[in-house]
Amino acid sequence: MRARRRRSGALTWLASVAVLTLVACGTPTVKAAEQSPSVAAGQSLTLYTSVTQDTIDAVVGGYQKAHPGSKVTVFRAPTGQLNARIAADQRSGGLRADAIWGTDPLSMQSYTDQHLLAPWPLPQLTSVPEQYRKPEFWGTRLLYLVIVARKDLKPQPTSWADLTSPAYRAKVALPDPAFAGSAFAALGYFSQAPGMGMDFYRALRLNGAKQVASVPDVVTEVAQGRYQLGITLDSGARTSVKKGSPIVIVWPKPDAIVLYSPIAMTARPTH
Numbered sequence: 509m510r511a512r513r514r515r516s517g518a519l520t521w522l523a524s525v526a527v528l529t530l531v532a533c534g535t536p537t538v539k540a541a542e543q544s545p546s547v548a549a550g551q552s553l554t555l556y557t558s559v560t561q562d563t564i565d566a567v568v569g570g571y572q573k574a575h576p577g578s579k580v581t582v583f584r585a586p587t588g589q590l591n592a593r594i595a596a597d598q599r600s601g602g603l604r605a606d607a608i609w610g611t612d613p614l615s616m617q618s619y620t621d622q623h624l625l626a627p628w629p630l631p632q633l634t635s636v637p638e639q640y641r642k643p644e645f646w647g648t649r650l651l652y653l654v655i656v657a658r659k660d661l662k663p664q665p666t667s668w669a670d671l672t673s674p675a676y677r678a679k680v681a682l683p684d685p686a687f688a689g690s691a692f693a694a695l696g697y698f699s700q701a702p703g704m705g706m707d708f709y710r711a712l713r714l715n716g717a718k719q720v721a722s723v724p725d726v727v728t729e730v731a732q733g734r735y736q737l738g739i740t741l742d743s744g745a746r747t748s749v750k751k752g753s754p755i756v757i758v759w760p761k762p763d764a765i766v767l768y769s770p771i772a773m774t775a776r777p778t779h
Contacts, residue, residue, distance in 0.1 A: 552579040556594065556605040558587045558615075558689055559769060586722060587615050587689035594624070609648070609771040611689035614696050616645045616770045626775040640768045647768030653694050655758040656730050656745045657737035665737060667761040668704070671712060678716030681730060681738030683723045690723055690741055693767040731755050 557564060561584060568580045583593060587610065597603045603624055610616045619625050625644040640647030655665055665671065671680050683691035698704050720729055726738040727745050731753040742764070745757045 551577075552581060553606050554581045554583070554604055555607045555609060556583045556590060557609040558585065558590050558611045559609050564609075586687050587611055587692065588684075588687040591615070594619070603774050605774050607771060607773055609769070611651070611769050612693040612767050613642075613645070613647075613770050614693055615689050616772055617642075619772065620644045624775055625772045628773060640770075642770075645770040645772035647770050649769050651690060651767050651769055652742045653690060653697075653739060653765035653767070654742045654745065655737055655760050656727055656740045656755050657758055658730060658733065659754045659756050661736050664756070665758055665760065668698070668701075668708075670760070671717065671737070671739075672708070672715050674715070676715065676737060678718070679736035680712065680715070680717035681726045681735040682712065682717050682719050683726055683739060684719050684721050687721050688723050690767060691739075694739060694765055697765045727753070727755070 555564075555568075564582055564584055568582060571580060572578055583590075583605070585593065590608075590610070594603060594605075594608075597605075608616070608619060608625070616625075620642070627643050628641075628646060636646050640650075655668075655671070657664055663675065665673075665676070670676070683694075685692040685695040695709070698708050699706055701708075718735065720726055720738075723740050724744050726735075726740040727748050729735045730738050730740075731748055737758075742757055745755065748755060749757065
């Protein structure tokens with residue numbers, strides 16, 4: 509019975525964290541029925557996440573301020589390293605996280621397929637549009653993959669297809685799909701997009717595009733001039749622009765790649 513109560517408490521905290529992610533990321537309204545429930549003092553939650561540190565700090569700080577005495581232990585790493593941590597947990601006795609907050613729905617679906625996630629406990633969270641909700645996880649915010657380019661680059665790209673142009677030979681930086689969840693989502697998009705498919709990646713390789721580790725690395729490499737353009741998230745590029753980096757954001761044709769950052773409750777046993 510005590511184990512059940514502890515598990516019930518973890519679900520309560522997870523719901524609180526999830527609602528706070530919506531508030532922190534600018535969701536217009538959260539209905540009264542969706543407000544975070546009370547949390548017992550001194551209880552704890554373990555969160556595994558690939559979300560940026562500043563976002564995690566803001567959400568966890570707000571949560572702990574609202575629930576004095578509670579504790580949130582965070583393991584934060586890029587998606588590839590997060591997957592490695594989850595696999596290591598499974599080999600050594602089972603998943604240790606109460607919640608997983610990821611960067612892309614494809615990775616979260618893989619956790620569902622491995623039976624690592626439990627059904628989401630709050631089906632009344634209707635402020636999240638249906639297309640961003642699954643039985644086991646739901647979106648907290650939208651992310652946009654765009655092209656980042658040097659200000660002085662001529663000509664400027666206008667479409668995803670432009671990245672394979674001879675004009676940009678050996679000038680394009682790509683994030684690693686095995687390392688970054690958003691890059692994995694981009695791979696999924698391009699593999700299915702009409703007229704692109706895996707041939708698009710083959711064309712990028714033949715055109716001398718280079719793979720760097722993370723999405724932020726693309727911004728850094730372009731800003732410092734090692735590459736002239738690349739694929740990245742608009743949020744990181746905007747931050748760099750505000751700091752005066754000599755880069756511009758291109759919303760490529762036919763459009764940016766949109767993905768949602770999902771959160772889920774794990775299916776940890778109660779014993």
